[in-house]
Amino acid sequence: MTDQRETTSLAPDHYVNPDPFDPTSREVITPEQERFFQASQMQIMWWKFRRHKPAMWAGVILFIFYLAVPFAEQMAPYSPNQRHSEHIYAPPQGLHLFHEGRFVGPFVYGMESTINLDLMQREFKPNLNDVQPIRFFCFSDPYDYWMGFEASFRLFCPAEGGTVFLLGTDRLGRDVFSGIVYGARISLTVGLIGVAISMLLGIIIGGAAGYFGGIVDSFVQRVIEILRSLPELPLWMALSAALPVTWNPILIYLGITVILGLLDWPGLARAVRSKLLALREEEYARAAVLMGAKPTRVIGRHLVPGFMSHLIASASLSIPSMILGETALSFLDLGLRRPVVSWGVLLNEAQNITIITVYPWLMAPVIPVIVVVLAFNFFGDGLRDAADPYK
Amino acid sequence: MLAYIVRRIFTMIPTLFVISLLTFAIIELPPGDYLSNQIAALQASGEGAGVAKIEFLRKEFGLDRPFLVRYLMWVGLWPGASGFSGILQGNWGWSFEYDQPVNTVVGPTLLLTVILNFTTILFVYIVSLPIGIYSATRQYSWGDYGFTFLGYIGLATPNFLLGLILLYYSNVWFGLSIGGLMDPKYIDQPWSWEKIKSVLSHLIIPTIVIGTSGTAGMIRRLRANLLDELHKQYVTTARAKGLKENRLILKYPLRMALNPFVADIGNLIPSLVSGSVIVSVVLNLPTVGPILLSALQSQDQFLASFILMFVAVLTLVGMLISDLLLALLDPRIRLGQGARS
Numbered sequence: 222m223t224d225q226r227e228t229t230s231l232a233p234d235h236y237v238n239p240d241p242f243d244p245t246s247r248e249v250i251t252p253e254q255e256r257f258f259q260a261s262q263m264q265i266m267w268w269k270f271r272r273h274k275p276a277m278w279a280g281v282i283l284f285i286f287y288l289a290v291p292f293a294e295q296m297a298p299y300s301p302n303q304r305h306s307e308h309i310y311a312p313p314q315g316l317h318l319f320h321e322g323r324f325v326g327p328f329v330y331g332m333e334s335t336i337n338l339d340l341m342q343r344e345f346k347p348n349l350n351d352v353q354p355i356r357f358f359c360f361s362d363p364y365d366y367w368m369g370f371e372a373s374f375r376l377f378c379p380a381e382g383g384t385v386f387l388l389g390t391d392r393l394g395r396d397v398f399s400g401i402v403y404g405a406r407i408s409l410t411v412g413l414i415g416v417a418i419s420m421l422l423g424i425i426i427g428g429a430a431g432y433f434g435g436i437v438d439s440f441v442q443r444v445i446e447i448l449r450s451l452p453e454l455p456l457w458m459a460l461s462a463a464l465p466v467t468w469n470p471i472l473i474y475l476g477i478t479v480i481l482g483l484l485d486w487p488g489l490a491r492a493v494r495s496k497l498l499a500l501r502e503e504e505y506a507r508a509a510v511l512m513g514a515k516p517t518r519v520i521g522r523h524l525v526p527g528f529m530s531h532l533i534a535s536a537s538l539s540i541p542s543m544i545l546g547e548t549a550l551s552f553l554d555l556g557l558r559r560p561v562v563s564w565g566v567l568l569n570e571a572q573n574i575t576i577i578t579v580y581p582w583l584m585a586p587v588i589p590v591i592v593v594v595l596a597f598n599f600f601g602d603g604l605r606d607a608a609d610p611y612k
Numbered sequence: 613m614l615a616y617i618v619r620r621i622f623t624m625i626p627t628l629f630v631i632s633l634l635t636f637a638i639i640e641l642p643p644g645d646y647l648s649n650q651i652a653a654l655q656a657s658g659e660g661a662g663v664a665k666i667e668f669l670r671k672e673f674g675l676d677r678p679f680l681v682r683y684l685m686w687v688g689l690w691p692g693a694s695g696f697s698g699i700l701q702g703n704w705g706w707s708f709e710y711d712q713p714v715n716t717v718v719g720p721t722l723l724l725t726v727i728l729n730f731t732t733i734l735f736v737y738i739v740s741l742p743i744g745i746y747s748a749t750r751q752y753s754w755g756d757y758g759f760t761f762l763g764y765i766g767l768a769t770p771n772f773l774l775g776l777i778l779l780y781y782s783n784v785w786f787g788l789s790i791g792g793l794m795d796p797k798y799i800d801q802p803w804s805w806e807k808i809k810s811v812l813s814h815l816i817i818p819t820i821v822i823g824t825s826g827t828a829g830m831i832r833r834l835r836a837n838l839l840d841e842l843h844k845q846y847v848t849t850a851r852a853k854g855l856k857e858n859r860l861i862l863k864y865p866l867r868m869a870l871n872p873f874v875a876d877i878g879n880l881i882p883s884l885v886s887g888s889v890i891v892s893v894v895l896n897l898p899t900v901g902p903i904l905l906s907a908l909q910s911q912d913q914f915l916a917s918f919i920l921m922f923v924a925v926l927t928l929v930g931m932l933i934s935d936l937l938l939a940l941l942d943p944r945i946r947l948g949q950g951a952r953s
Contacts (some may be wrong), residue, residue, distance in 0.1 A: 447630055450878070450931060454886035455904060455923050456638070459916065462908035463641035545770045549890055552772065553905060568773075572894075577780050584780065587773045595768035 269607040276603020279596040289405035294364050297399035298378050298385050301562040305394035311345050313389040313582050320352050328354040329385055353383035389582035391570050397585055400567045407563035411478050411547040412540035418482030420536050423489030428520040431497025445487040453484055457546055461555045470561040477556055481543045500524050534608040538601035541594040564590050635920040636683050639913050646708040646911045705914030714918050725899040732884050735823045744834030766828035771887045775821045775894040818895055822887040826880050834873050841865035871942055877934035881927045
């Protein structure tokens with residue numbers, strides 16, 4: 222080597238600098254670039270995601286909603302199935318801050334009910350003298366928290382002897398707001414479990430199709446085509462009608478999530494398949510095969526992790542449709558039933574148009590459904606953009 | 613072209629068989645059937661007389677036979693009590709709940725289901741085409757942002773809840789009921805111009821309700837496709853040669869962008885049909901939706917499986933039409949069939 226260098230440097234009109242070459246001297250990397258080049262993939266994704274403002278806000282909103290999953294008991298003033306026989310179809314009690322020009326903090330006016338014998342229904346009127354300040358960080362009726370651990374702490378409760386129905390009550394006097402808080406627990410987790418199931422199926426089936434090709438691939442392709450051409454909702458309806466009525470609520474809930482996940486995998490399987498078709502020709506995949514790795518290992522350890530983040534991002538976009546699916550099924554009486562509370566179960570009360578026109582607050586669960594679905598759409602868009610960090 | 617159509621129709625046959633097997637199996641999933649539930653109820657109340665009739669029905673429909681035989685009898689490939697008579701022979705089965713043949717139960721609703729879905733598809737295309745073109749050619753304008761925002765809302769609002777909300781507000785603000793298919797006074801009246809007008813005006817709201825989410829998706833897709841095309845060289849060339857802007861867009865990039873737009877009908881139709889089922893339940897429209905719901909709840913198996921089958925066939929036919937349209941629109945598909953992937 223040294224001989225060669227000496228001979229070239231001996232050439233008369235060709236100067237070569239004998240000093241050792243330092244590649245970093247050509248291109249000076251700023252500290253920011255340094256940070257970028259050395260960052261892990263997750264970090265780059267996070268930076269990219271942070272720049273997507275709507276997705277960030279959607280993430281914050283979703284986080285707040287998801288707080289209700291572990292902490293519903295603390296966030297709701299009542300338990301969702303507690304009946305207030307004195308307050309049947311009570312309208313929402315508005316939150317006020319000022320009473321007769323004086324600041325009292327958040328409070329509601331107490332309600333007086335009269336029975337209208339012509340219409341055979343209770344009529345509620347706020348009693349403007351009965352100021353019921355809301356108590357914060359308070360203790361009221363005890364509840365079972367998770368595994369039989371009894372507690373009575375709540376974020377806010379009604380005044381002593383008063384009521385707080387922020388969104389009114391239904392035909393049995395159950396608080397709608399508490400129902401929404403508890404319903405979040407079911408409605409928000411249905412999508413997550415369903416997506417987990419559909420991802421599992423999608424990776425296994427799509428992975429097999431893409432990796433083995435040939436007959437397996439064309440068979441899976443046909444199945445996917447057929448499943449995708451079927452209208453989802455009628456199939457969901459038929460499948461959930463098949464769940465035995467005798468099952469307990471937990472089993473029904475699991476059954477519904479399985480049904481939702483069962484019909485969702487074709488889209489993901491297709492994505493996995495097309496990615497695998499390309500990736501299995503890569504050298505590192507060949508190397509793994511030559512070293513004797515089994516197909517499950519090549520797919521699971523070498524190929525799928527390469528586009529896992531992308532897969533999660535596109536899967537997150539099907540969470541909203543699952544939330545809507547559960548809502549629709551419960552709304553139609555084919556899904557969950559009381560005593561389990563989900564947003565669809567609550568909306569079940571609002572099926573009848575005459576009831577809606579008289580008691581419009583029963584439609585309140587529509588709002589969280591729309592907000593969550595919208596937030597998931599933005600969040601998923603941001604995730605998908607961020608999942609390709611080098612683009 | 614003819615060969616293409618024939619081939620395309622032939623590929624539908626195995627698909628139809630798989631779908632029919634699937635729907636029949638799903639409907640049969642719950643333990644027991646309508647008739648054995650009936651028998652149990654009758655025996656519990658000590659009425660022996662009714663049992664004989666139900667036993668007869670069980671024999672007639674082969675409910676005591678194994679699954680595969682029942683399926684083949686339903687399709688019409690296995691002789692039942694009265695010879696070959698199944699869907700292939702035009703006998704759609706018996707509705708136990710209504711105690712009538714399935715075709716008299718669902719017959720009047722089928723046409724309306726088709727009309728409702730057809731008008732919805734038309735609505736989606738008519739609305740999303742101009743808006744998509746506008747959004748792509750005036751990217752980042754206020755109009756573009758406005759439509760994108762509206763599109764997101766449309767995508768996020770579940771259609772049956774939208775139906776519920778519209779139902780409420782039309783009742784509160786205008787005092788009119790938008791549910792049902794026609795004004796109650798026209799029910800059981802002979803068809804007249806007034807009645808048709810009433811039906812059409814009642815179709816508007818369901819069409820919008822079912823179509824919004826599809827429209828939003830279509831606008832986004834057409835916008836993205838057209839934007840891709842607008843940045844290509846041939847557009848610049850045409851512009852440099854002095855072609856008028858409107859003519860340029862309509863003649864070249866739009867034709868290219870229209871392709872995926874039409875092909876997307878395949879994704880659109882299943883979701884529209886899904887939507888029409890539940891929106892019909894909410895708005896109380898006489899389509900197959902409400903009947904399917906009650907049939908599923910009472911395990912009226914032949915009725916439910918026929919409707920599921922019908923809904924699936926509806927989407928398949930829609931996809932067939934979209935493929936044919938695509939072939940008509942795009943000579944590359946019509947002529948070079950090998951290039952299809």
